[in-house]
Amino acid sequence: MKGKFITVEGIDGAGKTTQLAWLAEILQRHGITYIVTREPGGTVLGEQLRQLLLDKTVLMHAETEALLMFAARREHLDKVILPVLANGQWIISDRFTDASFAYQGGGRELENSKLVTLEQWVQGDLQPDLTLYFDVPVELAQQRVKQVKHADRFEQEQFDFFQRVREAYLERANLYPQRICRIDGGLSLEAVKIAVEQALQPLLKHV
Numbered sequence: 515m516k517g518k519f520i521t522v523e524g525i526d527g528a529g530k531t532t533q534l535a536w537l538a539e540i541l542q543r544h545g546i547t548y549i550v551t552r553e554p555g556g557t558v559l560g561e562q563l564r565q566l567l568l569d570k571t572v573l574m575h576a577e578t579e580a581l582l583m584f585a586a587r588r589e590h591l592d593k594v595i596l597p598v599l600a601n602g603q604w605i606i607s608d609r610f611t612d613a614s615f616a617y618q619g620g621g622r623e624l625e626n627s628k629l630v631t632l633e634q635w636v637q638g639d640l641q642p643d644l645t646l647y648f649d650v651p652v653e654l655a656q657q658r659v660k661q662v663k664h665a666d667r668f669e670q671e672q673f674d675f676f677q678r679v680r681e682a683y684l685e686r687a688n689l690y691p692q693r694i695c696r697i698d699g700g701l702s703l704e705a706v707k708i709a710v711e712q713a714l715q716p717l718l719k720h721v
């Protein structure tokens with residue numbers, strides 16, 4: 515049986531890292547074998563691309579940024595995601611293509627059609643089975659990010675950039691309500707945990 519593909523999304527500071535640990539714990543409780551990975555990254559080449567992409571001293575054109583994100587993704591699919599799914603295991607990815615539509619499309623204002631072309635090229639019709647999108651107001655996310663001492667190339671962006679990223683995420687959540695589950699990341703930790711568990715129910719039913 516094919517495994518399930520779950521992705522986790524949100525603007526920087528939305529708290530997805532904390533929730534990812536909770537998600538993993540739920541799968542463990544259900545006896546599901548899973549792998550946690552991330553984008554950009556997840557492979558040797560992808561992690562090197564990540565270093566370049568997050569380095570604030572490395573300047574690049576917005577299209578170069580998008581192409582590198584998708585190059586890392588191509589490698590990630592080939593070396594990790596597809597083999598793991600074929601093996602019947604589940605895979606949780608900390609970000610995937612929705613992040614490209616949100617950050618490069620929304621944040622950097624790249625044309626959607628170019629991203630759709632890259633998406634089609636790199637992944638064909640493959641989409642996650644479930645995407646958990648942690649939604650928080652930009653003000654709250656920025657307060658959290660400020661506590662991180664060394665902001666990376668994305669984290670150092672300004673309010674308006676993240677506002678566009680958030681709007682693009684919300685737009686996608688509206689477009690794909692079957693796949694993307696919007697979770698209010700501003701709720702208490704306990705309430706968010708319950709929401710995550712609920713979102714997983716349709717996938718867990720078949721385990």
Ligand code: TYD
Pocket residue numbers: 526531553554583608609610611613614615617618668669
């Ligand atoms: P992030 O996932 O936030 O990692 P950490 O929690 O360690 O900071 O960092 C990855 C950054 O890459 C994040 O700011 C969003 C950005 N990103 C894109 O701009 N486009 C993409 O397609 C992906 C996958 C990530």
